[in-house]
Amino acid sequence: MLDIKVLRDDPEAVTAGVRKKRMTDRVAAVEQALVLDGELRGLIPKLDAMRSEQKNAGKLMIKLAPLAREQMLAKQKELKQELQGFLEREKTLRAELDQQLSLIPNIPDADVPEGRDDSENVEVKRVGQVRTVTFAQKTHCEIGEAQGWLDFERAAAISGSRNYLLIGDLALLHDAVLRYAIDHMVRQGFTPIDPPLLVRDAAMFGTGFFPGGEEQTYRCEKDGLNLIGTSEVPITSMHAGEILLEKDLPKKYVARSACFRREAGTYGKDTRGLYRVHQFQKVEQVVLDVADKGRSLEHHQSIVANAEACLQAFELPYRIVAVCGGDLGVPQAFKYDIETWMPSRNNYGETHSASRFYDYQARRLQLRYRSEAGKVHYCHTLNNTVIASPRALIPILEYHQQQDGTVRLPAALVPYMGGREVIGRPVF
RNA sequence: GGAGAGGUGGCAGAGUGGCCGAAUGCGUCACCUUGCUAAGGUGAUGUACCGGUAACGGUACCGGGGGUUCGAAUCCCCCCCUCUCCGCCA
Numbered sequence: 001m002l003d004i005k006v007l008r009d010d011p012e013a014v015t016a017g018v019r020k021k022r023m024t025d026r027v028a029a030v031e032q033a034l035v036l037d038g039e040l041r042g043l044i045p046k047l048d049a050m051r052s053e054q055k056n057a058g059k060l061m062i063k064l065a066p067l068a069r070e071q072m073l074a075k076q077k078e079l080k081q082e083l084q085g086f087l088e089r090e091k092t093l094r095a096e097l098d099q100q101l102s103l104i105p106n107i108p109d110a111d112v113p114e115g116r117d118d119s120e121n122v123e124v125k126r127v128g129q130v131r132t133v134t135f136a137q138k139t140h141c142e143i144g145e146a147q148g149w150l151d152f153e154r155a156a157a158i159s160g161s162r163n164y165l166l167i168g169d170l171a172l173l174h175d176a177v178l179r180y181a182i183d184h185m186v187r188q189g190f191t192p193i194d195p196p197l198l199v200r201d202a203a204m205f206g207t208g209f210f211p212g213g214e215e216q217t218y219r220c221e222k223d224g225l226n227l228i229g230t231s232e233v234p235i236t237s238m239h240a241g242e243i244l245l246e247k248d249l250p251k252k253y254v255a256r257s258a259c260f261r262r263e264a265g266t267y268g269k270d271t272r273g274l275y276r277v278h279q280f281q282k283v284e285q286v287v288l289d290v291a292d293k294g295r296s297l298e299h300h301q302s303i304v305a306n307a308e309a310c311l312q313a314f315e316l317p318y319r320i321v322a323v324c325g326g327d328l329g330v331p332q333a334f335k336y337d338i339e340t341w342m343p344s345r346n347n348y349g350e351t352h353s354a355s356r357f358y359d360y361q362a363r364r365l366q367l368r369y370r371s372e373a374g375k376v377h378y379c380h381t382l383n384n385t386v387i388a389s390p391r392a393l394i395p396i397l398e399y400h401q402q403q404d405g406t407v408r409l410p411a412a413l414v415p416y417m418g419g420r421e422v423i424g425r426p427v428f
Numbered sequence: 429g430g431a432g433a434g435g436u437g438g439c440a441g442a443g444u445g446g447c448c449g450a451a452u453g454c455g456u457c458a459c460c461u462u463g464c465u466a467a468g469g470u471g472a473u474g475u476a477c478c479g480g481u482a483a484c485g486g487u488a489c490c491g492g493g494g495g496u497u498c499g500a501a502u503c504c505c506c507c508c509c510u511c512u513c514c515g516c517c518a
Contacts, residue, residue, distance in 0.1 A: 048486055073498055075498085
């Protein structure tokens with residue numbers, strides 16, 4: 001949610017932001033919100049005055065003689081009628097204003113690149129030279145299926161397309177990668193959390209996924225609950241409605257969870273393999289801190305660095321892109337994607353997404369803190385992937401494959417795989 | 429799933445129709461007193477919105493929403509949450 005004051009003071013900037021995000025269908029919400037806000041602000045002083053009168057009259061009445069009391073009662077009934085009309089108008093105005101306001105996306109930062117979609121994201125950093133090999137590299141599907149590690153057919157029979165079975169050493173590797181990521185984050189001082197996977201609408205709304213993301217979300221209608229697409233949702237919502245103390249900030253959390261995505265509208269895209277699946281495991285980092293842009297920027301750098309450290313430990317080449325306006329979601333002010341080299345794509349593929357929101361999510365969540373000076377402010381929130389698997393297994397299998405189909409493990413993962421430096425048997 | 433109890437300020441806890449934004453206690457903060465410490469005294473101590481440069485004034489909020497009433501923390505209805513007992517179950 002944007003601060004209504006920002007909207008009043010500089011509607012052009014808000015509209016420009018909506019356009020930069022290429023959400024032209026939401027431009028009208030800005031104008032609508034301003035109109036509704038204007039009417040509401042006209043209404044409130046009248047309402048307050050009437051209620052004040054009603055209150056005072058009520059207090060007076062108990063002291064009156066029965067006759068005068070009767071007269072006053074009649075007068076008060078009239079006032080009540082009138083007041084009811086105003087109250088109803090106020091209620092609808094507030095509801096409509098909230099609805100319009102919730103449609104208005106966060107304003108993208110000035111340094112967000114212009115652009116329509118992910119093809120216009122701007123590379124800001126490239127790490128690791130992609131090694132060249134003399135043999136024909138296999139895809140992770142080819143390796144996995146030849147090794148008996150992957151079974152898409154049976155998975156599809158059980159659960160439909162975009163599902164997978166990880167078997168044997170690949171199941172272990174999947175867990176090893178996640179476990180490494182958790183341990184790394186705990187060393188960075190993050191508090192590990194195992195969050196609920198089913199959340200109320202309020203959490204989806206508060207983090208900015210609703211309205212808009214309903215089609216991407218598995219929903220348990222009977223219970224009014226939603227399966228999370230990322231643990232950002234429960235973790236960022238953890239302190240919703242609270243007023244934290246500045247001395248307790250920043251809050252740094254790391255969560256491992258299953259994530260569920262319907263992937264509606266992606267038919268025909270990345271249909272093979274582990275890249276785009278309905279369910280996966282993700283280690284996610286979330287930071288809540290004071291409302292200070294400089295601090296947010298520092299956190300953003302450091303959560304990106306945390307993810308980079310994992311990729312470096314896994315000895316994988318990657319690059320970082322600044323996500324352009326058109327590829328940015330509703331709540332983000334700025335987003336870096338980290339893309340890891342995937343030989344089967346002969347390209348980098350998105351493996352991480354690091355966002356900063358300033359107070360946009362915090363406003364929706366009523367997530368606040370009391371400053372040392374005693375004032376209450378909305379927090380700033382940020383989050384980033386640490387590792388998402390099995391997607392992360394794609395570069396690991398493909399980049400560390402050897403000619404015979406075995407896979408060399410990066411040193412960091414060896415202790416997590418029972419000391420083995422290579423997994424698989426010669427199959428090619 | 430069945431039966432019952434309950435949700436009030438940072439916490440504890442009173443309040444069952446107007447004098448209640450809410451007693452009292454604890455905690456916290458400021459000042460005072462006592463040479464330190466302990467103790468004591470005085471005052472302050474929620475959030476949001478509206479008006480005002482400000483001091484300040486007004487309004488709303490007692491889990492959430494609706495209703496009854498001139499007037500609701502208090503009465504009625506629905507929902508959410510917590511606890512106890514029974515059943516079922518990983």
